[in-house]
Amino acid sequence: MKSELMIHDLASGKDSLLLRLDGHIEAPNWRPDGGGLVVNGDGKLYDVPLDAPELRPIDTGFAKKLNNDHGISPDGSLLAISDQTETGESTIYTLPIGGGTPARVTEKTPSYWHGWSPDGASLTYTANRGEGYQIHTIGVTGGEETQVTRGFDHCDGPDYTADGAWIWFNGEKRGSVQLWRVRPNGSDIEQMTDEKSVNWFPHPSPDGRHILYLAYPLGTQGHPAGKNVELRLMPTEGGKSRALTTLFGGQGTINVPCWAPDSSKFAFMRYVLLRPSH
Secondary structure, three states: OOEEEEEEEOOOOEEEEEEEEEEEOOOEOOOOOEEEEEEEEOOOOEEEEEEOOOOHHHHHHOOEEEEEOOOOOOOOOEEEEEOOOOOOEEEEEEEHHHHHHEEEOOOOOOOEEEEEOOOOOOEEEEOOOOEEEEEEEEEOOOOOOOOOOOOOOOOEEEEEEEOOOOOOEEEEEOEEEEEEEEEEOOOOOOOOOOOEEEEEEEEEEEOOEEEEEEEEEOOOOOOOOEEEEEEEEEEOOOOOOOOEEEEEOOOOOOOOOOEEOOOOEEEEEEEEEOOOOO
């Protein structure tokens, strides 16, 4: 397999290739300073400078089994990671942006990070505490967690809006996976899409105008890799969506926040299966 780190420009509607890599590289985050991306692969985390694109390893200390749920604090000083080295299940930690020793945030497991509040004070994530995977929040230094959703068969991909007023997420009920939003305190829950596609990983743009998300074909179970998918865009207030690009991808394409700070572009992964030579 080849992994292609791509950038989509909203104004032109064009996709451009930043870096082509061997293996399964996933989940680009865009640095708040605009100068680079963070991705994961093989349990490790990497920095990718935009002016000289290459994988530069980030020191994550003892954490050697990272998944694709990672992100950068609004002020650019910290990384949030989800790793199972210490506990055997996904656990959320923070560490300095340049690398260092992870500090544990969630005592309960499994916990998969997905979003950082605009003020930098809280994290949102999906976690199973006996009611299936629901959306939770917690302070960035840990403490008591708050369960935000109830009654869904499965929830994933929570991400804050730029003003901190809403958490968007994908929620499954009766076999349909659509996008929803909810106040951080769990009130005013609202379904935001009603489409035939299976919709995952909504990401509000930093300028507050758009929601980017991943659309699987009807009938897809979970969020697998190796599917023909669409990246779609809709207004933050709700309404009709439109397809931006189609690709071979899914798991790893846009699992985590991926917008450029100025909202003009976003990063994503697409994949190429290599045919065996004869």
